[in-house]
Structure formats: C-alpha cells, structure tokens
Amino acid sequence: MSKRIVVLSTEIANKIAAGEVVERPASIVKELLENSIDAGATDIRVELEKGGCQSIKVIDNGSGIEHEDVPLVFERHATSKIYKFDDIFNVLSFGFRGEAMPSIASVACVELLTRRKNDISGTKAILEAGAIKEVAPAGSPEGTQISVTKIFANVPARRKFLKTEATEQGACLDVVTRLALAHPEIRFKVSANGKEVFTAPEVSDISKRISMIMGDDFSAHCIFVDMQKDNVSLTGFISRPEFTKSNSKSIYLYVNKRFIRDNSVTHAVLSAYRQIIEPRRYPAAVLFLDMPPENVDVNVHPAKLEVRFKNAHGVYELVSKTISQNLAGAETSKGNFIYRLASKDKDKFSYSSLTIREKSPTIPFGMFSRQNLQQAINDDFLKRPVAQKSISTVESDDVRAKETISFTGMKYVGQFANTYLIFENDENLVLIDQHAAHERIILEKLKKTSGEKVVCQSLLIPEIINLTSAQITLFSDYIDFLREIGLEIEIFGRDTIAVKAVPATLAQVKISEMISDIADQLSDQNRMPSLQEKREKILASLACRAAIKANRVLSNEEIAALCRELEATPFNLTCPHGRPITINFSLSEIERMFKRK
Ligand SMILES: Nc1ncnc2c1ncn2[C@@H]1O[C@H](COP(=O)(O)OP(=O)(O)OP(=O)(O)O)[C@@H](O)[C@H]1O
Ligand SMILES: [Mg+2]
Structure with a gap:
C-alpha cells in the first residue's frame, strides 16, 4: 500500500532547509561574519x-538594521541584497538568498541587538526555535550584535x-581565517571561553595580512603572481617548490573575494607543481580570481x-599557466629540495654490483640517513658473516608481517631513475622503491618508540614556531x-x-617542516574519524618527510x-600509504613477456 502524501509543517521544512546551511558551529560563524562584512563592518569580534x-556571539560596527526590518531578518527569503532574480548575476555581496538567519534561528536561540548610525535607539529581538519571542526598542551601540545559544x-x-x-x-x-585573508581592511578578533585566540589588525596591504595568517615561513618562500586575461584577473601568492605541505588545505581560492572550493582550479594549481615537488606533497597558495x-x-x-x-576552461588555463610560468622563473633555495626534473646524468653513479647478505640480528637498529650512514658503513655490514636466523621472526600477529622481504642470495644490479x-x-628481478622502503622503516621505528621509552634529542635552544590560532x-x-x-x-x-626536543629518528628533518606537517594532519578533520587513525597519519607524514627522497643517487653503503x-x-612490503615497496618479476x-614461453 502506498503511503499518503502530506505537506510538512513550516517548522519541519525550516529545520530541513537549515541542514543545508547550518551544519556545525563554524557554519553559523561563517553566515554571521558574512552578514557583518556585507553590512560594511570594519571591526568584527567573535566570541x-x-x-x-x-x-x-558576533559583534560588528556595520550599518545596523532598521527597527521595522528586524522581524524580516528571520523571515525566509527576506533579504536586502537583491530585489529581482537577475540581480544574483551581479551580486558582489556574500548573501542574497535570505536564508541564513532563519536557518540559524530554526536550530538555535538567537538574540539580536542592532542600531543604525543615525538612530537614537536600537532594537532588540529574541527568537526561540525559529519563532520571534520579543522585538523591542533597546539601547545598543552602533552596528549589530548577534548571540546564538542552545545550538542544535x-x-x-x-x-x-x-x-x-x-x-x-x-x-x-x-x-x-579564510575571511580575514581576503579582507585586510577589516579588523577581526576572536575570543574562546573569554581568552583572545585570534587577532588580525586592519592593514592597508593584503600581503601583510597574508603573511600574518600564513606564517613567516610561507612569506619567506612565496612568489607573488599577477596576471590578467580577457576580463579575468589572477593575483596572489604561491609557495616556492621547496615549501610544501602534507595536504592541499593550504591552497586558498577566492572568487571576487569569496572563498570557494573548486576541484578544477585546485587541479590547475596542483598540475603546475606536479613535476617539481615530491609526490604526495602539496603547495600552499592564496589566489584571488576577480x-x-x-x-x-x-x-x-x-x-x-x-x-x-562561465568560462571554466579559460580560468583553468589562466591559473595553471600563471603558476607554471612563475615557478619556472623561481630559483629554488639551497637545501635538501630536489627538482624531480633535475638531470639524471649529473653525478652519474657507477653501478658496481654488490651482494647483499642476510642481516645479522646483532646489528643495531640504526637510522638510514646521511648522518648515521657512516655508522652503518663502520658496522661493515657487508663483511658480516651470514646469519642463519630466519627473517620471519617479526613480532606481530598480523599475517602480513610474516610475508617480509629478504635479500638473502640477492645481487644488487643498480639504481634505476635514481x-x-x-x-x-x-x-627473480626485484625493483625496490627507495623512498617507500625508507618511509616504512621510519614509520615502524616511530610506532615502536611511541609509548615506550623514547629516544629524543633535546634542543639547546628551543625552536620557536608561529602557527595560526x-x-x-x-x-x-x-x-x-x-x-x-x-x-x-x-x-x-x-x-x-x-x-x-625532537625524536632522534627525525633529527634530520627541519623542525618547522615537521610542525607544519603535523598541523596539516591535525586540521584535516574530514578524513580522520578515530584518534588512532589520526596518530597514524601524523606518524606516516613524518616518516614521509624524513625518508630519503626519490631521484637521489645512493651509494652502495647507503643501499646496503x-x-x-x-x-x-x-x-x-608496502609503504605507509599502501603502495608497494617491491615489485617482483x-x-x-619475463620470458613470457619476451614470448620465449
Ligand atoms: N550583521 C548585520 N548587519 C546588518 N544587517 C544584517 C546583519 N545580519 C543580517 N542582516 C540583514 O538581514 C538580512 C537577512 O540575513 P540573511 O543572512 O538571512 O540573508 P542574506 O544575507 O540576505 O542572504 P544569505 O541567506 O544568502 O546569507 C540581510 O539581507 C541583511 O539585510
Ligand atoms: Mg547572509
């Protein structure tokens, strides 16, 4: 039997509609701040x-709202920003749908206090579950204050x-942060539980605001871009190739000062960096399309x-070409960064063969890095007697752990593509990805020390790092x-x-990069449901950062x-991201491939 159709009550319909706009407290903050900016505020406080x-609570010094209009603020489809449908194609304000305030009011309690500049008295309104409980004249500073409580x-x-x-x-x-990046002319202040956690004073120059928010490290490693094509302009700052992040969250895109998410534009940015930064590393950028x-x-x-x-292809081209051209002109700073396109013939390695013997269980579990390579060489690993111990002694109940790699009887042929x-x-012919292999080694080491007695290296002078609030x-x-x-x-x-202090295993990693990677992982909320998973992601990103890079010539001792x-x-057998470490032919x-069999 089919069910009967009923018209939902306004209250239910409003709650459902609110779901699209008000997903979490941050959505409320976004809508309130956008309204304040639309009202011309130059000073906005968030509590x-x-x-x-x-x-x-959001307090602004914007235009304020006329007494008679106050009830309309909470009426669905009531707006002061457009008057006819076509206006939405000319709108430069954040709002135009007339939906945010009624949506917020339907899922929380709202108190509004407002006064226009030349009005003697202001207005106060109280709403509960979307219904107006009180609208009355009240004393108010110039501007608008909105308090939202009993959220959801x-x-x-x-x-x-x-x-x-x-x-x-x-x-x-x-x-x-996103709004502050695009609005240097507005002063923002945020307090949390009474404590000030973010301040962005008004500045005349957007680069000052960007530097304040993105951090000194970004400012020191960024390139200014500025390009016009047809009637689209692209300005902003992009990171130099040596400054990378572990996810794409530091790419901020704006269209006419509105923060947007756009897969195509993000792809254009990433594609420009693809050949010059390590795989699974991402650039940082603040880009304004106007x-x-x-x-x-x-x-x-x-x-x-x-x-x-309207012209998505043109926008893609503009972004990708502008960034590519600017990167091509940017010199990479000295240090450990390697262009992936660097000539492979440089410092040609002589591929003298060496035989890798089975490991000796008594070899200390040292790190594979430039610094302690010497140690590995001193250990004279290659000259050690062949140990008879089986490789499958790994202490783990995971069956995968037992399928481990062994170099017994293997001969080293050479390094391909560095x-x-x-x-x-x-x-067999076996290929090993040097970066993936090293990543796994470091990750397991970090996991092993985690919770046990940790070997860390104290810093003589603590390193000070600036982060966002x-x-x-x-x-x-x-x-x-x-x-x-x-x-x-x-x-x-x-x-x-x-x-x-830093983990001894990561002593070679630049501290600012280590912290920046951890910050990226911590702020990546969507894809990480459990604490455990988050911890593993942090460890994996640190391992990736510390691991020997692809496209690097290794000496025989290093390989050993x-x-x-x-x-x-x-x-x-696999790197922390699940990619294979070895491929076996x-x-x-091989004979089948050559059609010998
Ligand atoms: N802080 C404020 N200062 C001045 N006017 C405000 C403020 N907040 C809201 N308003 C008024 O209330 C109206 C309704 O706000 P609401 O956010 O619901 O809709 P909108 O901003 O017009 O569109 P959207 O739903 O797209 O945000 C606005 O059009 C504006 O006139
Ligand atoms: Mg709005």
Missing part, C-alpha cells in the same frame, strides 16, 4: 564558548555529529562554497601524544609554540644499510 558548541538543542541528531570542542573551535577559526560578477554563478550551493564559471633499486637472483588549539590536544614520540612542545600565547634496515622492519614472467 565562542566551548568551541562554538555552547554559544557564538532541538536537533539532537545533528548535535551528535559534532566533534570535540577543540575541533569545532578549529573549524570556526578556519572560517575567520571577474565581472555576471561571469560566475554563485547560486550553486546553499553555503555558496561552490561556484560555476629512485628504484634493482636486485636479482637466478629466478586554529592550529594552536589543535596542538594543545596532542601534546601528550607528541611527547610519546619524542617531540616536546610548549604552547606560548595564541600563535607560538616552542619545540624543545637500507636493505639491512628493511629486512628488520615489519610490514615491509619472475624469470618465467
């Missing part, structure tokens, strides 16, 4: 309690989806995070975990940490040390 889960109290299902207070606060601060509003449709997504370009090590025996909040939750792996940090104020360590490492496979 969060319990990460925005308990209450959010009447939508318990949504409340359950909220993450920890620190994560929600981080998401709120991300929203402020074009006549009629060339971009912002009415695609209720939260207006997605847009549609990235893959070639080995052979009578029956959102990142600091996230770090504060992970101090103990970081100490477990040998990374000792202390938080100073709202945007600084001091690194006092790598193989020795790899044999002693569990799960040594059996003789019969």
Whole structure:
C-alpha cells in the first residue's frame, strides 16, 4: 500500500532547509561574519564558548538594521541584497538568498541587538526555535550584535555529529581565517571561553595580512603572481617548490573575494607543481580570481562554497599557466629540495654490483640517513658473516608481517631513475622503491618508540614556531601524544609554540617542516574519524618527510644499510600509504613477456 502524501509543517521544512546551511558551529560563524562584512563592518569580534558548541556571539560596527526590518531578518527569503532574480548575476555581496538567519534561528536561540548610525535607539529581538519571542526598542551601540545559544538543542541528531570542542573551535577559526585573508581592511578578533585566540589588525596591504595568517615561513618562500586575461584577473601568492605541505588545505581560492572550493582550479594549481615537488606533497597558495560578477554563478550551493564559471576552461588555463610560468622563473633555495626534473646524468653513479647478505640480528637498529650512514658503513655490514636466523621472526600477529622481504642470495644490479633499486637472483628481478622502503622503516621505528621509552634529542635552544590560532588549539590536544614520540612542545600565547626536543629518528628533518606537517594532519578533520587513525597519519607524514627522497643517487653503503634496515622492519612490503615497496618479476614472467614461453 502506498503511503499518503502530506505537506510538512513550516517548522519541519525550516529545520530541513537549515541542514543545508547550518551544519556545525563554524557554519553559523561563517553566515554571521558574512552578514557583518556585507553590512560594511570594519571591526568584527567573535566570541565562542566551548568551541562554538555552547554559544557564538558576533559583534560588528556595520550599518545596523532598521527597527521595522528586524522581524524580516528571520523571515525566509527576506533579504536586502537583491530585489529581482537577475540581480544574483551581479551580486558582489556574500548573501542574497535570505536564508541564513532563519536557518540559524530554526536550530538555535538567537538574540539580536542592532542600531543604525543615525538612530537614537536600537532594537532588540529574541527568537526561540525559529519563532520571534520579543522585538523591542533597546539601547545598543552602533552596528549589530548577534548571540546564538542552545545550538542544535532541538536537533539532537545533528548535535551528535559534532566533534570535540577543540575541533569545532578549529573549524570556526578556519572560517575567520579564510575571511580575514581576503579582507585586510577589516579588523577581526576572536575570543574562546573569554581568552583572545585570534587577532588580525586592519592593514592597508593584503600581503601583510597574508603573511600574518600564513606564517613567516610561507612569506619567506612565496612568489607573488599577477596576471590578467580577457576580463579575468589572477593575483596572489604561491609557495616556492621547496615549501610544501602534507595536504592541499593550504591552497586558498577566492572568487571576487569569496572563498570557494573548486576541484578544477585546485587541479590547475596542483598540475603546475606536479613535476617539481615530491609526490604526495602539496603547495600552499592564496589566489584571488576577480571577474565581472555576471561571469560566475554563485547560486550553486546553499553555503555558496561552490561556484560555476562561465568560462571554466579559460580560468583553468589562466591559473595553471600563471603558476607554471612563475615557478619556472623561481630559483629554488639551497637545501635538501630536489627538482624531480633535475638531470639524471649529473653525478652519474657507477653501478658496481654488490651482494647483499642476510642481516645479522646483532646489528643495531640504526637510522638510514646521511648522518648515521657512516655508522652503518663502520658496522661493515657487508663483511658480516651470514646469519642463519630466519627473517620471519617479526613480532606481530598480523599475517602480513610474516610475508617480509629478504635479500638473502640477492645481487644488487643498480639504481634505476635514481629512485628504484634493482636486485636479482637466478629466478627473480626485484625493483625496490627507495623512498617507500625508507618511509616504512621510519614509520615502524616511530610506532615502536611511541609509548615506550623514547629516544629524543633535546634542543639547546628551543625552536620557536608561529602557527595560526586554529592550529594552536589543535596542538594543545596532542601534546601528550607528541611527547610519546619524542617531540616536546610548549604552547606560548595564541600563535607560538616552542619545540624543545625532537625524536632522534627525525633529527634530520627541519623542525618547522615537521610542525607544519603535523598541523596539516591535525586540521584535516574530514578524513580522520578515530584518534588512532589520526596518530597514524601524523606518524606516516613524518616518516614521509624524513625518508630519503626519490631521484637521489645512493651509494652502495647507503643501499646496503637500507636493505639491512628493511629486512628488520615489519610490514615491509608496502609503504605507509599502501603502495608497494617491491615489485617482483619472475624469470618465467619475463620470458613470457619476451614470448620465449
Ligand atoms: N550583521 C548585520 N548587519 C546588518 N544587517 C544584517 C546583519 N545580519 C543580517 N542582516 C540583514 O538581514 C538580512 C537577512 O540575513 P540573511 O543572512 O538571512 O540573508 P542574506 O544575507 O540576505 O542572504 P544569505 O541567506 O544568502 O546569507 C540581510 O539581507 C541583511 O539585510
Ligand atoms: Mg547572509
């Protein structure tokens, strides 16, 4: 029997509609701030309690709202920003749908206090579950203050989806950061539980704001881009190839000052870097696309995070070409960065063969790095007697751990593409990805030390690193975990940490890069459901950073040390990202390929 059709009550319909706009406290912060900016505010304060889960207050010095209009603020489809449909193709304000305030009011309690500049008295309004409880004249400073409390109290299902207070606060601060990056003329201040956590004073130059928010390291390693084609302009800052991040979250894209997510433009950015930064590393960028509003449709997504370009292909080309050209002109700074396109013939390695013997169980579990390679060589690994111990002594109940790699009887043939090590025996040809192998070795070492007695290297002078307030909040939750792996940090104020000790395993990694990778992983909320998974991601990104890079010539001693360590490492068939470390071609496979069989 088919069910009967009923018209939903306004209350239910509003709650459903609110779901599209108000997903979490950060969405409320976004809508309130956008309204303040649309109202011409130059000074905006945000006050969060319990990460925005308990209450959010936004105070601005914008235009204020006329007394008679106040009830309309909470009426669906009531807006002062457009008057006819076609206006949405000319709109430069953030809002135009007239939906944000009624949506917020339907899932929380809202108190509004507002006064226009020349009005003697202001207006106060109180709403509960979308219904107006009170609208009355009231004293008010110039501008608008909106307090939102009992967030999702009447939508318990949504409340359950909220993450920890620190994560929600981080998401709120991300929203402020994105808006602050594009609006240097506005002063932003955020306090959390009464403590100031973010301040961006008004500045005349956008580069000052960007440098303040993206950090000194980015400013020191960025290139200014500025290009016009037809009626589209692209300006902003992109990171030099030596400055990379472990995810793409530091690519900020704006269209007519509106922060957007756009796979195609992001792809254009990444494709320009593809050949010059390591795989699975990402650039940082703040890019502003400006074009006549009629060339971009912002009415695609209720939260207006997605847009549609009239000439998407032209935008892609402009972004990818501008970045490629600027990168081509940028000199890479000295240091450990290697262009992937660097000539392979340079420092040609002589491929003298060497035979790798089975590991000796007494060899200390040293690190494979330039610094302790000498140690490995001194150990004279190659001259050690062949140990009879079986490789499958790895202590783990995971069956995969037992399928481990052994170099017994293998002969080293050479290095291919400065990235893959070639080995052979009578029956097989084996390729080993040097970076993947080393990544796995380091990861297992970090995992092994985590929770046990950690070998760490104390720094004589603590290294001071600047982070954004959102990142600091996230770090504060992970101090103990970081100490477990040998990374000792202390938080100073709202945007600084001091690194006092680093894990000995990672002694060669630049501290600022280590911290930046951890910050990236901590702020990547969407793809990491459990704490355990998050910890593993952090360790994996540190291992990736510390591992020997692809496209690097290795000496025989280095190769020997790598193989020795790899044999002693569990799960040594795949890298932490699940890619294979070795690829095996059996003789019969090769013969089949040559059609001999
Ligand atoms: N801080 C503020 N200062 C001045 N006016 C405001 C403020 N916040 C809201 N308003 C007024 O309330 C109206 C409704 O706000 P609301 O956010 O619901 O809609 P909108 O901004 O017009 O569109 P959208 O739903 O796309 O955000 C706005 O059009 C604006 O006139
Ligand atoms: Mg709005």
